[in-house]
Amino acid sequence: MSHRSEPQLLMLHAVRLLGFTDEGAMAQRAGASAEETATFLREAERSGWVQHLELFDLNGWSLTDFGKWENERQLTYERRIADPGNEIAAIYREFLPLNARMLRATTDWQIRPRADDTFASNDHSDADWDAQVLDEVEALGIELAPLVERLTNVLTRFEGILNRYEAALRKAKEGQTEWIDRTDVDSCHLVWFQLHEDLIATLGIDRGTEV
Template sequence: MLAAMTHASTPDLLVLHAVRVTGIADGAAVSRRAGIDRDTVDELLPDFEAYGWVTHVEFAGTGGWTLTERGRAEDTRKLAGELAESGARATVEQAHKAFEVLNGRLVQACTDWQLRPAEGARLASNDHSDPEWDARVLGELTLIGGELRALVDDLTGALARFGGYDERFSAALGRARGGEGQWVAGVGIASCHAVWMELHEDLLSTLGLARGAEA
């Protein structure tokens, strides 16, 4: 059951939640992820830091904003209020159930991209020398992407902030098909796996569920 009208989230929720789902991000990345102009992001993040919701960290020559425990609690409070106000709980719960079904397939596809069992070496790395193996994995990811599109369409019918996951997944898959294999499950880029993990965190946090609680 879809909400009667798509709900638009407030800028402060979008920015705070963008920090949560990305884990750590600089202002530019938060702006892109939240769909909020950079000036607004640069005004909000120092305020959030003053409230104790975010902190800026530096690691191995890179830095970014990350959520504190107080910030996580505040984001959870804002999400719960938005979910009640929008009447979108049933839609998000239905999408979460559909996501769980797809999740096993996505995890297996990413595993198959990284590993190709051989005789006597069940955990042998995939050296991508078998084009049929890789084509099968990419084909499965393409099917998953199509189902993801339908799932995101349902979600955005209720909460506009869920838009874009399918497009980002498709963009990463396109790069992988073009020969950039790291875009399937690479770390530090918006790979298929990274986008999928962000959506997982988004669904769980929106419903107030702890990771690992589904099963």
């Protein structure tokens, strides 16, 4: 039976995955009410887990180093209970080759080499080039699906990833190019990045030393 994470873990983990977030986005990601989120943030700030930043147009919450450590401590404890067979680690190893392909696809979406400029920005005027990238992003979603299903069978918090990815891909296919790689919308790349972050956080892996 899939393990359902504790509300406190989900809220702290939401800050980790979102990086810098307001209360509304955090509540939505954690599946919590506005009141629950506000109460948690007050307590987490007193504990030194999160910090509030308000500077110019920035107004939101982020993890402190202590909060990141606490999040990983909670994740490690949860994994011992929910995943005694180390299924998540096995899935992560299968995810890595797909991740390398996603990085290449995102680069191809952003850069369209020309004879006079190897690193020219992709202005999306070459329909054939964009179609090839979209085909690869779609193929990656198909190959990701069974891995997400296995993850969800271990931890319920991985539910919804494919729905988000497919929704972003549909918009990209309709010509809304930002839905492949932008970070200010729930793009394919953002969904993928957050899944990757969730995996390495859950497994206690340092992204900087990742093989």
